[in-house]
Amino acid sequence: MGFGFVEIGSVTPLPQPGNPKPRVFRxxxxxxxxxxxxxxxxxxxxxxxxxAAFRQREAAGMGAGLGSSQTPSAPADGAAPSGRVGVNLGKNKASDDAAGDYAIGAAKLGRFADYLVINVSSPNTPGLRALQGRRELERLVRRCQAARDAAGPWGAVGPPPVLVKVAPDLTEADKADIAMVALRTGVDGLIVSNTTLARPKDVADHPTGDExxxxxxxPLFEPSTAVLRDMYRLTKGRMPIIGVGGVSSGQDAYAKIRAGASLVEIYSSLAYGGPAVVPRMKRELAACLRRDGFDSVAAAVGADHRKQS
Ligand SMILES: Cc1cc2nc3c(=O)[nH]c(=O)nc-3n(C[C@H](O)[C@H](O)[C@H](O)COP(=O)(O)O)c2cc1C
Known part of the structure; x- marks a missing residue:
């Protein structure tokens, strides 16, 4: 489909059914x-x-183009280039040991993952977002990193990077705390952002808006991009950020990149637009980059911050 990488999850340690249906609304x-x-x-x-089965198929040359952990294979002539798989970790609803849950995920899934995500920002698991607090987050990240490291040996490439996925509904103090913990623990990156609990007026006025x-x-594009911009500034551009929230065009992806995203993800626009959104977005993004004189995505990352300073 043209994606550079795919993220799966959130995965919980034990199987669980989730909330009763209906539970998703368009x-x-x-x-x-x-x-x-x-x-x-x-x-x-x-x-x-x-x-494991997927990686095995791939090693046997029958995969769908996904690289083995952190070593995407070179594309054979004419084959689609290899992608990467991130594994997003969650906790069981009934668990009272959140850090233990993420550690299980890191230990059991780290070896299949090109990166791991500590998702502390879903609004649908009671208490989850409280894990974004300074003390809780630092404890959680360190425990996860230790569990991942212990699941080695990791060889020359090293273990998969660990990223933290945050909510868009954060106070200034929350954002500063998360940036400080991220820099102090040596987290490898941030994902900004998850879904919002806010209901902007047009959503609140919609018949389904009060679900x-x-x-x-x-409606998530502006608020999530504002938080992305803040997190890039607070981490001084030292931390790769995956920008996500309301991206449905190359122009949107470009705005995330200029605000500080090194990578961009989509979910809702894929649900609405289907696979055709991917090549369209890539064409539009390439046109934005060319228009502004950037010869790569990397050159445009954080451009808005340089303009202002
Ligand atoms: C139906 C649905 C399920 C989601 N499940 C998860 C999840 O399990 N874990 C997670 O980190 N984010 C989850 N998200 C959030 C998305 O990954 C993404 O952060 C958010 O939807 C904003 O991106 P978008 O505006 O492109 O959809 C989910 C989103 C949707 C719409």
Whole structure:
């Protein structure tokens, strides 16, 4: 489909059904989605088996173009280039040991992952977002990093990077705390952002706008990009950031990149637009970069900050 990488999850340690249905709602007039899935997951063992089989198929030359962990194979002539798979970790609803849950995920899935995500920002698991607090987050990240390291040996390439995925609904103090913990613990990157609990006026006025859950899609673009911009500034541009939230065009992706994103993800716009959005977005992004004189995405990362300073 033209993606550079794919992220799967969130995966919980034990299987769990998630919230009762209905739990996902389309607001097509607003290009938005509200979901309260609540981490429906087959659990880490099932996911490990799937990923193991997948990596094996790939090693045998029958894969769908995904590289073995951190060593994407060179594309054969005419073959699609290899991609990378990130594995996003969550906690079980009934667990009272959140750090232990993420550690299980890191230990069991790290060896199949090109990167791991500590998702502390889903609004649909009670108490999850409180893990973004300074003390909790630092404890959590260190425990996860230790569990990942202990699951080695990792060889020359080293273990997979660990990223933290944050909410868009953060106070100034929250953002400063997260940036400080990220820099201090040596987290490898941030993902900004998850869905929002906010309901902008057009969403609040929509017949489906009062459903409980996280809002994604177009109405999330501005708030999530503002948080991305803040996190890039607070981490002094030293930390790779994956920008996500309301991206449906190359112009949107370009705005995330200029605000500080090194990589961009989409979810809701793929649900609405299907696979055709990918080549369109890439064409539009390339045109934006050319117009402004950038010869690569990397050259444009954080450009807005340089303009202002
Ligand atoms: C139906 C649905 C399920 C989601 N499930 C997860 C999840 O399990 N873990 C996670 O980190 N984010 C989850 N998200 C959030 C997305 O990964 C993304 O951060 C958010 O939707 C904003 O991007 P978008 O506006 O392109 O959809 C989910 C989003 C949707 C719409």
């Amino acid at each position: 607001l097509p007039e607003l290009d938005a989605v509200i979901n309260r899935y609540g981490f429906n997951s087959h659990g880490v063992d099932a996911v490990a088996a799937n990923l 409980v859950g996280g809002l994604s899609g177009r």
